[in-house]
Amino acid sequence: MSWEDRIRKVEPYVAGEQPKEKDIIKLNTNECPYPPAPGVEAAIRDLAGDSSALRLYPDMDATPLVEALAAQYHVKPDQLFVGVGSDDVLALCFLTFFAGCTEEEPLLFPDITYSFYDVWASLYRIPFRRIPLKDDFSIDPADYIPAKSGQACGGIIFPNPNAPTGVELGQEAVEQIVAANPDCIVIVDEAYVDFGAKTALPLLEKYDNLLVVQTFSKSRAMAGARVGFAIGNEKLIGYLKDVKFSFNSYTMNLPSIRIGTASAKDAAWFAETTGRIAATRERFKAELRALGFEFPDSRANFVFARHPAFSGADLQAALRARRIIVRHFNKPRISDYLRITIGTDDQMDRVVDALREILA
Numbered sequence: 001m002s003w004e005d006r007i008r009k010v011e012p013y014v015a016g017e018q019p020k021e022k023d024i025i026k027l028n029t030n031e032c033p034y035p036p037a038p039g040v041e042a043a044i045r046d047l048a049g050d051s052s053a054l055r056l057y058p059d060m061d062a063t064p065l066v067e068a069l070a071a072q073y074h075v076k077p078d079q080l081f082v083g084v085g086s087d088d089v090l091a092l093c094f095l096t097f098f099a100g101c102t103e104e105e106p107l108l109f110p111d112i113t114y115s116f117y118d119v120w121a122s123l124y125r126i127p128f129r130r131i132p133l134k135d136d137f138s139i140d141p142a143d144y145i146p147a148k149s150g151q152a153c154g155g156i157i158f159p160n161p162n163a164p165t166g167v168e169l170g171q172e173a174v175e176q177i178v179a180a181n182p183d184c185i186v187i188v189d190e191a192y193v194d195f196g197a198k199t200a201l202p203l204l205e206k207y208d209n210l211l212v213v214q215t216f217s218k219s220r221a222m223a224g225a226r227v228g229f230a231i232g233n234e235k236l237i238g239y240l241k242d243v244k245f246s247f248n249s250y251t252m253n254l255p256s257i258r259i260g261t262a263s264a265k266d267a268a269w270f271a272e273t274t275g276r277i278a279a280t281r282e283r284f285k286a287e288l289r290a291l292g293f294e295f296p297d298s299r300a301n302f303v304f305a306r307h308p309a310f311s312g313a314d315l316q317a318a319l320r321a322r323r324i325i326v327r328h329f330n331k332p333r334i335s336d337y338l339r340i341t342i343g344t345d346d347q348m349d350r351v352v353d354a355l356r357e358i359l360a
């Protein structure tokens with residue numbers, strides 16, 4: 001066997017472009033167009049004046065951040081796990097909770113969903129099955145209920161709202177899936193929940209097999225800080241911590257702990273910013289509809305839209321030529337669609353003007 005045969009080979013996740021040019025309207029990776037909570041800037045100023053802050057290892061439990069989040073979401077600190085973006089949290093969740101999946105009882109997730117799921121499953125050799133969304137891009141809960149689908153499973157994960165479609169699965173349907181699978185962990189990835197969808201967090205009181213994952217990257221305008229978290233019962237969180245501390249104790253750096261804490265404490269900024277983005281989204285939907293676009297109803301900070309007369313690739317290129325970047329996935333069922341992040345009102349007006357010009 002050559003050294004090359006002994007290597008773990010993976011097909012990595014492909015993230016959206018982070019362009020080097022300035023003066024571009026960047027609507028391809030669902031970042032927030034507004035600055036983070038004011039307390040974040042103050043925390044950064046404090047850090048600059050605290051010369052010992054970087055000299056020591058950070059608090060490996062990120063205690064101030066965990067406590068601030070526990071207060072915000074009315075859970076115990078032991079029910080919280082924080083990580084370096086929700087990608088870090090999710091990667092550790094796959095490693096921890098889906099270890100028992102087999103070919104007969106695979107991990108289930110939708111066919112159109114966050115494209116990191118099959119990458120992690122492949123990386124960790126977790127058998128998985130993609131369950132097709134319905135034609136309207138909604139999840140049919142019956143597909144995840146073994147007694148109805150005939151499909152046994154060893155774990156379930158889906159984003160809610162789903163990505164890249166933006167479609168929300170109602171709380172009763174989420175509960176049906178969690179209730180029907182008491183012997184495996186169900187992870188609801190709520191990266192986009194804060195723009196008007198309902199969180200599964202209240203279900204934690206009734207179900208010990210549920211884990212909810214959220215992020216500071218979208219609704220808290222902190223994609224660059226890399227802060228994500230999971231909330232579940234203490235036992236689940238304990239297992240997740242055991243795996244994390246078997247891997248790398250000091251993942252979250254001290255500046256991120258401090259600025260994440262400042263953000264978590266500012267509920268008023270959070271409500272105002274997410275509300276503003278949701279209002280812009282609704283206005284943008286009306287403009288898109290008037291231009292002849294079709295799209296599933298989105299509860300996220302993006303809209304997933306196609307135009308009957310144009311291919312997704314052509315529209316993306318035409319927008320790019322006008323210095324507007326959106327995401328296009330060259331994949332079955334969705335290659336005609338563009339995922340357009342919601343920016344400021346002004347940015348979305350410029351997108352509408354550009355689309356009007358392209359369609360003319």
Ligand code: PMP
Nearest residue numbers: 085086087114159163191215217
């Ligand atoms: N889940 C979903 C559904 C996402 O779209 C993203 C963003 N790429 C993430 C998780 C990860 O985001 P982050 O690591 O920035 O928290």
